[in-house]
Amino acid sequence: MAGAQTDEAAEAVRGPAWDPVVRLTHWGIAAAVLLNGLLTEGGEAAHVWIGWAAFALLALRVVWGFAGPEEARFSAFPPSLSAARGHVSDVLAGRRRTHRSHDPLGALMTYALWSVLAVVVATGIAMEGGPFPEPGEAASVAFVSAATADEVGEEADDDHDEAGEGEEDEALEEVHEAAANLLLILAALHVAGVALESRRFGVNLVGPMIDGRRRGP
Amino acid sequence: MSRRAVRAAGRAGASGRPFALAALLVVQTLCAVFFAADVAADLSWNGLTLHAGFEAVVALALAVGVALGAVEMRRTLERSRRADAAAQAASGAFAALMEERFEAWGLTPAEAEVALFALKGLDVAEIAAVRGAAAGTVRAQLAKVYAKAGVSGRGQLVSSFIEALLDGPLPGARRAAGRPEAAG
Numbered sequence: 001m002a003g004a005q006t007d008e009a010a011e012a013v014r015g016p017a018w019d020p021v022v023r024l025t026h027w028g029i030a031a032a033v034l035l036n037g038l039l040t041e042g043g044e045a046a047h048v049w050i051g052w053a054a055f056a057l058l059a060l061r062v063v064w065g066f067a068g069p070e071e072a073r074f075s076a077f078p079p080s081l082s083a084a085r086g087h088v089s090d091v092l093a094g095r096r097r098t099h100r101s102h103d104p105l106g107a108l109m110t111y112a113l114w115s116v117l118a119v120v121v122a123t124g125i126a127m128e129g130g131p132f133p134e135p136g137e138a139a140s141v142a143f144v145s146a147a148t149a150d151e152v153g154e155e156a157d158d159d160h161d162e163a164g165e166g167e168e169d170e171a172l173e174e175v176h177e178a179a180a181n182l183l184l185i186l187a188a189l190h191v192a193g194v195a196l197e198s199r200r201f202g203v204n205l206v207g208p209m210i211d212g213r214r215r216g217p
Numbered sequence: 218m219s220r221r222a223v224r225a226a227g228r229a230g231a232s233g234r235p236f237a238l239a240a241l242l243v244v245q246t247l248c249a250v251f252f253a254a255d256v257a258a259d260l261s262w263n264g265l266t267l268h269a270g271f272e273a274v275v276a277l278a279l280a281v282g283v284a285l286g287a288v289e290m291r292r293t294l295e296r297s298r299r300a301d302a303a304a305q306a307a308s309g310a311f312a313a314l315m316e317e318r319f320e321a322w323g324l325t326p327a328e329a330e331v332a333l334f335a336l337k338g339l340d341v342a343e344i345a346a347v348r349g350a351a352a353g354t355v356r357a358q359l360a361k362v363y364a365k366a367g368v369s370g371r372g373q374l375v376s377s378f379i380e381a382l383l384d385g386p387l388p389g390a391r392r393a394a395g396r397p398e399a400a401g
Contacts, residue, residue, distance in 0.1 A: 019294050020239030021287070028243065056250035060243060060283065067287040069294050125254075 011075065016071040016101055017214045025061040026209060029054055029117065030187070037184045042176075050129050052128065054123045071100055084108050096201060109190050116147035116183045123176035127169060235293050242286045251281035254366050314381060322365040331358045336378065 018026075032054035040047040065074040083104035090097050097103075100109055197207045208214055253276045259269040315336070319329040332346045341359065345352045359371075368374045 020236040021242060021290060022240050024243050032280055052254065053247060054249060055242065056247045059250060060246040060287075063284060063287050065244075067284070067291055069298075 017208050017212050019069055019072060020212065021064050021068060022072050023061070023209055023212060025057045025064070028057045029061075032057070032119065033117070033183055033187060037180055042173075043128070051121060051128075051208040054117065055125070058117055058121065059064070061114070077104075077110065078102035079108055079111050080104055081108075087148065091196075091200065106193060106197070109186065109193060113186050113190060116179050116186060119178060120183055123172050127172050127176065135204045235290065235297065238290050238293060242283065245279060245283050245286060249283050252276040252279055257374060271367055282357070311378075311382070314378065316379075318366075322362075324362060328358050328362050328365075330344060332374070334368075335359060335362070336375060357395045388396060 036047055036050050036054070040050065064072055070076055077099075086099075087104040089095075094213050099109070114163075194205050252272060256269055256272045259266070259272065263269065266318050303308075315333070319332060324332060330348065331344055334347060339347065341352050341355050344359075345355045348355065363370060363374065365379065366374055370376060
């Protein structure tokens with residue numbers, strides 16, 4: 001009897017074993033954020049496509065938040081400031097409480113990452129339009145080289161028509177860039193948080209996100 | 218040790234299919250989003266045309282496919298988790314049966330431990346080494362176990378458990394089998 005209880009406690013301490021959908025969306029979004037934040041240039045076709053892919057992955061994660069297994073559902077990690085405060089005092093006091101999904105602080109980080117990503121995606125889409133630039137569409141001209149734009153006079157005219165919306169575009173770009181930088185900072189904090197919790201519990205919390213298997217303490 | 222190995226093997230075998238399903242779900246979602254974006258762009262530039270209308274239906278079908286795929290995926294995951302739990306319950310049921318019998322036979326704690334090692338396939342020398350006892354002591358304890366169990370030796374002792382397992386549902390197994398039904 002006592003053996004079963006300690007066994008259960010050990011399982012809980014090790015944290016959830018993440019399912020394949022959570023793992024694929026997690027690493028897909030992580031890759032997209034790093035690629036678009038650090039490697040590709042804004043306006044580049046690759047940047048736009050990766051942004052759309054990140055949007056799709058986020059959408060799938062949201063669907064999974066309602067349809068997925070228990071630990072992946074939003075109901076398993078509701079955003080709660082008071083719970084997060086409690087978790088901080090747990091950390092400071094060296095208490096180790098177990099959580100069936102994200103811990104309360106991790107849950108807040110998850111929602112913060114998702115909402116900032118949503119802002120980045122929304123402003124990106126507002127600036128660039130769809131992933132398939134239509135001929136004669138102004139947004140596509142923005143990243144076609146100047147020489148090509150000169151050849152197609154009609155498109156150049158479109159570009160001029162858009163000049164009035166320049167201010168709005170600039171504001172969008174500001175928000176897009178600020179949110180993207182915030183996203184990278186939050187991602188760094190997220191990694192630091194995972195490292196801290198892994199050390200506190202003496203378990204590898206990254207492993208279950210890679211292969212879905214729990215690690216022994 | 219061996220119980221954990223069995224569990225790990227079961228999990229590895231079951232994890233392949235859910236992963237492939239999940240990858241398919243990701244590709245489906247990518248398609249749905251790209252199609253939906255294309256439809257939105259077409260509608261905003263050219264209004265409702267036959268082409269855009271047809272694409273809208275395709276996008277909608279894809280989106281519904283994603284939702285249904287997600288539900289099917291959850292079911293697959295739950296099924297493989299239930300199988301995992303059943304394997305665990307079966308090994309738990311065996312432990313319960315063993316405990317029950319040892320008690321019915323009136324084994325002392327030391328005899329019960331020796332009997333457990335004998336069931337696990339350790340020979341007298343190994344049991345003696347594990348328990349830090351003399352081989353003679355272990356041999357005497359084993360003889361007492363066989364006498365109390367009414368069997369002639371280790372072979373019959375093991376057989377008596379196999380027989381119980383094959384005979385019908387174990388008391389623990391019945392309890393375990395009732396659990397998923399109650400949950401689902």
